[in-house]
Amino acid sequence: MSEPKTHEPAFDTITAEGSVDPKPVVLIAEFETADQLMSAAEKVRDEGFKRWDCHTPYPIHGLDGAMGIRPTILPWIVLGGGFTGFCGGLLMQGWMNGISYPFLISGKPFFSIPASIPVAFELTILLSAFGAFGGMLALNGLPRMFNPLFRSDRFRRATADRFFISIEARDRRFDADSNARFLRGIGANAIEVIEE
Amino acid sequence: MGHKQTIDLSTENRSLGGLSGQLIGFGAVLAVLGLIGTLLLGNLEGAFESHSEPHAAGGAAHSSDPTHSNGHSADHSGGDHGMAHGYVSTWSIWHPYLVSASWLLAICLGAIFFVLIHHVTMASWSTVVRRLAEAVSRNFVLMGLLFIPILMPGQMDKLYKWIHPDPGDSIIAVKEAYLNYDFFLIRMAIYFLIWIGLSFWYHKNSVQQDADGDLKRTTRMAHFSPLGLILFAMSITFAAYDILMSLDAHWFSTIFGVYLFGGSVLSFHAFLALIVIWLQANGRLTRAVSDEHMQDIGKMMFAFTVFWAYIAFSQYMLYWYANIPEETAWFLRRQENMLWGSWGWLLIIGRFLIPFLFIMSKHVKRSRPTLAVAAIWMLIMQWADMYYLVMPQINGGEEFPFTMVDITIPIGFLGLFLIGLALSLRGHSLIAEKDPRMPESLAFENA
Amino acid sequence: MTTMRSPIFPPWVDTLIKLIGAGAGVSGLYVVLMIYFGASPKTLNAGYMPEQPVPYSHELHVGELGIDCRYCHNTVEKTGFAAVPPTATCMNCHQNVAPTSNKLKPIRHSFETGLPVEWIKVHDLPDHVYFNHSAHVTRGVSCVECHGRVDRMVEVEQVAPLSMGWCLDCHRNPVGRVRPVDKVTDLDWGLDRTQEEKEVQGIEILKGLGLYDADGEPTVRMTLLTNCSTCHR
Amino acid sequence: MKHLLEKIPFIRPEILGNAQSQEIDNTSYSPAERQPWITGENDNTTITDKVCGILEDKPTFGWVMFFLLSLSVLGLLGVFVPFLIFWGVGVWGVNNPVGWGYAIVNFVFWVGIGHAGTLISAILFLFRQKWRTSINRAAEAMTIFAVMCAGLFPGIHVGRAWFAYWMFPLPNQMELWPNFRSPLLWDVFAVGTYFTVSLLFWYMGMVPDLATVRDRANNWIRRLAYGALSMGWTGSNRQWHVYERSYLLLASLATPLVLSVHSVVSFDFAVSQVAGWHTTIFPPYFVAGAIFSGFAMVVTLLVPARQLFGLKEIITLRHLENMNKVIMLTGMLVGYAYAQEFFIAWYGGVKVEKFAFMNRAFGQYAWAYWIMVSCNVISPQIFWFKKARTNIWIMFVVSIFVNIGMWFERFVITVTSLANDYTPAAWDYYTPKLADVGIMIGAFGLFFTLFALFCRFLPFIAMSEVKGVIADAAHSTPSEKPAESGDAESAPSPAAGS
Structure with a gap:
């Protein structure tokens, strides 16, 4: 050389x-x-x-x-985001509607799994997506102007x-x-x- | 894309050959085991006494229980709740029989859907395994035969209450135009005609293409597939209503056809994965069907696991939330006591959560042993799901009517199913040899 | 061959972006804290002490002389509204007591002309809140719970934030905050009791109101306390 | 017919836009070989030139007219939304018993429109459908704008719009939390998540293309703007590696998300006990309907756009044909749901259910019902004919029909069930007021204005992905033939292509 x-x-x-x-x-x-x-x-x-x-x-x-x-570690970041979103979503609903502000309406239980699924699901997706996007930026060192x-x-x-x-x-x-x-x-x- | 070597099919072992004997033998053993087991254990448990005694029923496990004395169907259906029942609440041998028959029927339904949808989308990845799907779908003939005993005039009322509704049951009276014995038989005949017709026509064209390589066959099959899918959609929907939903003739759900569809496609893909793994373990199609194809089959298993859960949740959620008595009754029977409640959790965890987490990874889908484990598990869960649809009517869900014939009948049926499969796979190639999209399929990669 | 060129963004832009990012995080936190503490009714509303037209001292009248709250605010047990006394009530005594005091000039003026004294309302709830004094006072909620130790105030000030959350605090868990109805205006009551003792007694009182059952468990009527339409009609 | 139409000045390509591209028919099927997705003599260079040209050249007359027209329609929103906020929701036609009127109809309509973008970008991506690459960018943009239009309606329907943030679980002085048992709150999460994830997906997909625009820019404003937006992307393969993984993961997340969003929207209706709403097939049926209407809107937008921007070789007839097939499929799924609802309403034996559906079809809103059925179920049936699927005039008209039909579907569901509910004494006929109509039309103005701006200022086609498709096509054609060529040639194939 x-x-x-x-x-x-x-x-x-x-x-x-x-x-x-x-x-x-x-x-x-x-x-x-x-x-x-x-x-x-x-x-x-x-x-x-x-x-x-x-x-x-x-x-x-x-x-x-x-x-x-x-291979990149990105999937693990996403999985972590999703897990946080799902558990966080369930805990949030359980705490807010079950403990902090229990409020009786049309005889429905303060907290129940079926009624909590939609929000927990959406938060799973939301935090996973943040993980996917933010993880991509972080692992690629972007933005790099x-x-x-x-x-x-x-x-x-x-x-x-x-x-x-x-x-x-x-x-x-x-x-x-x-x-x-x-x-x-x-x-x-x-x-x-x-x-x- | 272009970097993968194309596989030369001529060096591939692609006929069932000696394996057909092995498969038939294995199937025969299962069938005999199932038959003997059913007769023996069934007799022990008093399953067949109902022939002589119209009201006798219940498993042996419960027959000794004084609180659930055998066969007071009149008491149960008329007296217990002071209301007319839409369902037969007495156990009969036809209950486990129907569970197993619908379990295998679902696999066949998934198979014909697989064939149709891949024609309609002109898909290429699946071409290497399409022949297997065509062969599985030919088992509709067997399924038709298996359904005949249920439909016998003297037997069907042991499953379907609407044949002899309780006096004054105005709900069943409303639907008599639809739910009556003659029309039911006609409908069943139409369903099986559609299914057998579709499966034989597609199989025939595909096999004949092996010989003549006529591209027009591919065009013709593709052209007919949209219409085929419409026929399929209508037949599976109403079959689901007729065979499974009308077990409780009072209950109704618009999504029920889609529910059966989700489970069908899921269990077919699981079955397909098992066939491929078995064939490859015996030196067939070892290179034609690559890890890439297995991964795609696994992906479909994953997707339909989620789809099934989505449909099941939609159905449960809407009825649970609105809490209207005539709708929740069906679910109440299934969750008000420990046993059936646990079975519901078994489905949530076993049918959705565990497979969902297990086959999420690409490595699990690409490795034969792990995929086989997942596939076997999913097939068992499909059976559990059918069990959940059929059995909890018995005694209004108060008891858990499990008997040994619940195990022996599916084993026997599975044996027959495998024999049918061997007969369908025999005598021609295991792969759609001259399908124009075969090269593309062989070179397929998950990009 | 050598050419000279400058890129679109100079190197310090990347540092700037990081700084902006960090700055956004810090200022976000700052805004949250400002709203949480700065805009809280505890900060904004509690401690409100307007200067009244007459320097009436509750400490003197209630604390030292021992006049019962209901002597002046005589409607609290019957209506939703806690009446501010008419000038005549003042004059019951002040015709004789300190009749010529300079401080009482507005009172006498009001008495002569019939025009009310323009007291300034201290505890003022929004119009969309229907607060009923009688509902509270007759069920054992003492004046002190909301108004504080008025008997020690020379000038009346707002002690509690009177925010919705503060109302709900008690509506969700009234156990330790109720007392025998006859002790409602006794602002000294309970100083010799521990919180636990108050709660034990509170449950007994709430049982009488049907809010707790015989086993000491809240009944479904408790949910009425937090129903929207209880306060927002 | 076509020649005649092209004689009309406003349809003549040279007036409408820079239509230098040619219509090449790539829709014939031959089982033996696949038609190219990108027609004409296109390579990486021409694709870049064509797509970047849209935002580099002077705006065309057609675009300016479209933009101004949309902007003036948007003005309606500027008039009626302040009017509504000032006077309150009484300016709408909603009253007992129909408490949900145009606002929810439009909300569901727009959310539905928004589904096509994610379907194309995510689900077709997972299914390795390469035809998505030419249309996904525009469809995703359409999704974003449609969801913005959708979000408008709940935002202004809360009455006091400045308190709309109460829908979010924020700590507050009232120590209250939202009621998570309410399906309307699920909507907030579903639509909010959907908007956020779609935006991320769209933006992330655009980063490499924005870098292309940046690198071609010849004035400092463009370099600065696109430079900032592209975040310093250099096309590095180490970055592509993570980027592709991230894109795949976002696609797999967006797929269940897109199913969930309209399912949750359907819960607004279906978890209630209102007859005609409470049907278990609602979730998948709403999703199918959403995809149906969304694809129709994509066709409505892309048919003129490809003409206007000279993209006929990139958005080819085969792309449009595939979209029409999806429209036909989802149209039939929707028809399936209509039929099942009727059947089960009868089969279930519940009188009010039966009445609700009979009333829909033959009651006071029968006109709306039959508009819905003819537009949604009958009109797409013309796509059984290949001539119709590949004729841009027919597909354009059908796509408009579908848009109308799907709007009426939401109208029929919302209004018929409420107008004739459990209390016959309260039955009434819902009539919208001026503000209802004004805001409905204004939302279209918002949608088209945003879309017009997108066309001009952001890359309309996912260039980097189209380049990948061209590269794949170049690779796969020669290398896959030889092994099986003997068999393929032995087949009499000439007729097969027709």
Whole structure:
């Protein structure tokens, strides 16, 4: 990985405005098709990179495997939310109508399971959904308004019709030159390094 | 999608072959066991005495109990509550018989629904198992035969009070135009004609396609399926009213047909999972039906577990909340005493809660042993549900009329059912060989 | 080739979002606490002590001289409304007692002209509440339960919040708050009793009213105390 | 016929919108192969251009007219809601014995409309129905707006609208809690949860598309607005992984939720003892009716929208045909429920029940009943014919019929049972007043205004999902053929496609 630089670097560099001592933070490689990305991703994974990612306009079936992403813990968060909602819903109704404010109306029991099911059910769903949405944001670190990737104009097509691999400078195997050559070799048609 | 290798069907063992003998043998053993058990235990418990003695009834477990002395049906139906009854309150052998018959009928109903709905939606994932469903649905013939004894003139009044209503029972009098013996027989004939017709026609077309590969058959089956579904919907609804709801001729519920439907589809998927697991354990269809398909069958089991609970809750909730006597009577018999009350909880927990939590996970659905456990459990629960619909009328729900024939009859019927299944599966492929959607089905993945 | 570019949002936006999030949480909590404590009738209504046209001291008249509440508020046992006494009631005594007092000038003026003294109402319930004094006083609910130790007040102030929840507190559990009917205006009553003793006696009184059964369990009539239409007619 | 219509200026595509897309018939069935969902020569680039174009190009004449018209209808709400709040609910026609009038009819109607969105986005997602991708965004938006319209009615019906928050279990100085045994409170939870979850689902589905719009934006307002809304989405696959899981979970949560909402709404009626309301089939029947009316509204909206925004290749005839099939199916389910109600009313032998249903069909509201039956049960039957299912004019007309019919269904249920209840002495005929009608029409204005704004400012099609469908189609066609090709070719297939 430490070959001497003998030619012009195979990538463009984008530097942050007003940066005093620009250092590379992330490298992006563009691919034309999803298939190219898929096979490239497998190779990047096999190369031993850790802090890298693919960027695609739509979720690509099988890419998780190609990247070696492990299953998320999100279902457990959702299950926890649902459990809280159901028990909380029953306890809330039992306490409010059965203990705190028992109120006789048309001879119905203060608290009963059948009449409590609808509200407990809705709260189960509501809190599960909060778990699913909030959990998704938390696990993905969103919202993340600032991202060095947004400095690249080319990268704007990542949400439209192009496929990208990004490698962070924090990765142990990061080296702009050799990484760029490696990615070119596996089908990237453009490489950019973003510096800050 | 495109990354999965397509399975070559020609290397797959896809005929029942020697297994048919095994299945028939196993079925025969069960049938004989059931028959002997029923005769023996039934005799011990006095089940057949009712033939000679019109009022004799009740299980042995209770016959020694002085407070529930045998057979005073006249007392019970006329005297006890000072009101006319819409139901027969005396136990007869036909009660457990009907429980078991409706239990297996539900599986057949689910099977024909499966065939129809997958044609109407042009679904592909299910193509690999559709032949099995077609074979199961052919057991309607057996079910028709099993229902004949109940419908005999001298026997049916042991189940259905409306045949000989109490004098002055104005509620039954109102519905006499519908609830009368002749019309009932005609309706039963129509239901079974519809069911047998649909199942044979779909099975025939499907099997013939194995030979000629005619795509028009697929089109024709798809074209007929919406009409088939309408026939199915109407027949299952009124069959549910006739066979199960009219056991208490005073009681009524508009959702009752949907209730039977939910349980039917659920128990069919459970049965389907078991057939597949059994076939695969014997080296049939080992690769054609993949984990992905099992997961989908499991998903349907999960979905209909929830659906059943939804329908059951809707029915209970609306009657419980409004608290109108003629509607709650049916539920009161089922929850006013410990035994039937516990049975209700058994259904809530055993039929909904446990399966719901158990097969929620994808791993449980994809693993054969766990799915088999879930499927067997669900089939037992379907039986428990039918038991709950039929039995609590006896003695107005005061007692728990469990006898050993409750166990032996379903075993015997299951044996017959398996023999019927073996006969239907025999002689042709276990898979709809030339169905145009087979490649898609084989390559199916849960994405 | 090197190009320079700035992204849509600078890095501090993410910090700002976190701060806003935390700030929203804190201010949410602040609003809740403000409403709970700040807007509570305990804060807003209790302690209301308007200056009356005549500095009438309940402490002097009731506490020291021992005039019974019902001497002036003479309708409490018969009607829903606790009458504010007419000037004539004052003059029963004050024709003779301190007849020339400067403080009593408005009283004398009222007596002469027939115009009422413009007392300021302290315990004022909303119009949609039908509070009936006789219903309470004749069933053993003492004046002190709602009005506090008026016999020690130089100027009358509102002690209780008089909120609906406060009313319901007692309506849900009246056991420890009732006393023999003849002790209703005895504001000192019960100081020598423990709460438990009061409750034991309270149950006996409520039994007499049919609110508790012979076994000391609340009867279905108890639910009338919390029926909407009991207070909102 | 079609050519004639296109000669009328207002229907001519170039006046209505940028209709550069072509109508391509992809509705023929062949058992051997499936028709593509997206027609024409479309790839990721053209899809992005077309969908983003709707909100990047200048508004079309058709859109401006539609928006202004909706806005002016919305004005009715601005007039009548303050009128109602100022004077009280006496301005409505409700009185004894019909204490529930247009307000609940409209509430149930709009909640019902709202069901299609979640059905399409959640249930069809679970059933892996790829045709949802072209229509789910618009349908979900429609759901949100319909539920907003629905929420309006209970909100203003409480009389003192500023106390509407009493419906929620908030700690208060009165030390009171809501009555959880009341089905109306279940409604608060059901509709509230439904709105919240639908909103989350809709917004979450939109995040990747908002990022697309952000990345194409060429002025700072758009970059800022869409940048903020898209939360910094980069299409990262590590994020897609969690995102897809979350989407699946939300779909599996929304599925029972959508069933529960109209079930709970049906409880408002069915747990009572009012004859004609108290029927156990109400919950599933209301759900079927809700899906029925919701799909009809989707068709009503999408048929013009695909024309207006040039989306005929993305929302294809086959999409519309499938929706029409669902309309036909649910229409028959509703018909099934009508029939069961009648049968059991007779079979049950309860006189008041029997009277309630006979009265519906032949009593003073027979006109409403038969409007309902002909619109809901009879009119969708035309979809047995494929020509009708794939003709946009016919489906548009039928969808309007269904909307009318389903409104009348709620009217029939609510009013007939109350007007002729257990006390014949109190029987009366319900007549709405001006404020009833004004608020009902105004709610349509609110709905269409919001929908028009959505069309202009948010991505109308779930681009990222449509791209996935295109990718799947590209993958599956070549790779699945070879293994069984021998068999497939041996079959005489040419006629099968017709």
